Amino acid sequence: MESSRFKTRMSEEGLKSTRQRAEILEIFLNSAGHQNLGQIYARVAKTDPKIGYTTVYRTLKLLTRLGFAAQRKFADGETRYEPIPEGAHHDHLICLRCGKIIEFEDDHLESLQNRIARRHGFDIFHHRMELYGYCRQCARKKSSIRRKG
Amino acid sequence: MESSRFKTRMSEEGLKSTRQRAEILEIFLNSAGHQNLGQIYARVAKTDPKIGYTTVYRTLKLLTRLGFAAQRKFADGETRYEPIPEGAHHDHLICLRCGKIIEFEDDHLESLQNRIARRHGFDIFHHRMELYGYCRQCARKKSSIRRKG
DNA sequence: TTTGAAATTGAAAATCAATTTCATTTTAAG
DNA sequence: CTTAAAATGAAATTGATTTTCAATTTCAAA
Numbered sequence: 001m002e003s004s005r006f007k008t009r010m011s012e013e014g015l016k017s018t019r020q021r022a023e024i025l026e027i028f029l030n031s032a033g034h035q036n037l038g039q040i041y042a043r044v045a046k047t048d049p050k051i052g053y054t055t056v057y058r059t060l061k062l063l064t065r066l067g068f069a070a071q072r073k074f075a076d077g078e079t080r081y082e083p084i085p086e087g088a089h090h091d092h093l094i095c096l097r098c099g100k101i102i103e104f105e106d107d108h109l110e111s112l113q114n115r116i117a118r119r120h121g122f123d124i125f126h127h128r129m130e131l132y133g134y135c136r137q138c139a140r141k142k143s144s145i146r147r148k149g
Numbered sequence: 150m151e152s153s154r155f156k157t158r159m160s161e162e163g164l165k166s167t168r169q170r171a172e173i174l175e176i177f178l179n180s181a182g183h184q185n186l187g188q189i190y191a192r193v194a195k196t197d198p199k200i201g202y203t204t205v206y207r208t209l210k211l212l213t214r215l216g217f218a219a220q221r222k223f224a225d226g227e228t229r230y231e232p233i234p235e236g237a238h239h240d241h242l243i244c245l246r247c248g249k250i251i252e253f254e255d256d257h258l259e260s261l262q263n264r265i266a267r268r269h270g271f272d273i274f275h276h277r278m279e280l281y282g283y284c285r286q287c288a289r290k291k292s293s294i295r296r297k298g
Numbered sequence: 299t300t301t302g303a304a305a306t307t308g309a310a311a312a313t314c315a316a317t318t319t320c321a322t323t324t325t326a327a328g
Numbered sequence: 329c330t331t332a333a334a335a336t337g338a339a340a341t342t343g344a345t346t347t348t349c350a351a352t353t354t355c356a357a358a
Binding site for chain 4: 015050054055
Binding site for chain 3: 016017018019037038054057058061079
């Protein structure tokens with residue numbers, strides 16, 4: 001379970017386990033990925049209105065530092081958090097109409113990146129790749145109320 | 150010349166040509182790409198201290214809307230502007246040590262993106278791709294004072 | 299060339315998310 | 329238990345971006 005890994009990691013860092021941190025992790029992991037702080041706070045507050053926004057902010061920052069969460073900023077400028085999945089690195093497809101965010105993995109992309117980096121003498125640590133457009137459903141409807149991006 | 154294209158476009162939009170706008174475009178085009186507002190304003194102010202920060206801000210926004218500039222936000226969160234180059238779309242390699250930003254084009258990348266998008270039923274309008282690591286010079290030195298990213 | 303409505307400018311103020319402060323409370327090691 | 333260190337939460341601060349507004353400038357029409 002993630003919550004015990006979280007406790008272990010906190011202990012290792014000389015940090016303390018608190019009810020608030022446990023609740024925030026719990027809620028964060030059990031809700032859809034790619035939410036902003038306000039959304040996460042709203043969920044937390046619904047469960048426990050005593051927990052402050054600041055604590056949610058600090059806990060998400062901590063989760064990010066300890067590798068349980070990743071902070072994402074897509075082209076709309078909002079800061080979102082997603083639980084870090086077990087598997088490999090992934091990138092994102094983002095629908096400009098409905099806001100849907102889809103994660104994908106692609107080995108060819110990874111190797112192509114390495115080839116490009118080598119060509120320019122770079123030693124790559126990480127990357128960011130986002131594809132913006134219309135998802136299948138939104139491409140069908142041809143209305144054009146765009147969001148984000 | 151870009152400045153006359155700029156005038157034409159402004160006229161088309163019912164906007165007015167001003168000394169300030171002309172100077173800002175001039176300075177923007179004649180300095181290195183990928184600068185933030187503060188840096189651009191500093192250059193403008195050196196040429197003409199009467200021009201206000203707000204005007205530089207608004208003009209860069211206008212240049213972006215009219216397609217003369219592109220706004221970029223890399224992983225360090227800073228907002229930068231680059232002149233929009235004639236040629237094809239390009240992506241970025243960013244050095245985490247010295248901050249160097251290199252533009253690159255790669256057709257394979259473009260076609261791979263389309264393949265990925267198709268696989269997920271997306272219709273792609275634009276994308277963002279950034280590779281973060283050490284440039285050749287910084288990879289040689291092995292010091293580790295990281296910046297951005 | 300003059301006129302005047304509309305647009306622009308620039309300083310200051312407002313906004314807004316992100317972050318810090320600080321008094322109080324809680325945790326957990328000894 | 330004790331108690332030092334850490335965490336909490338409300339409020340304040342920061343810093344970048346954006347808006348406001350009175351004064352100025354542009355430019356199309358007369």
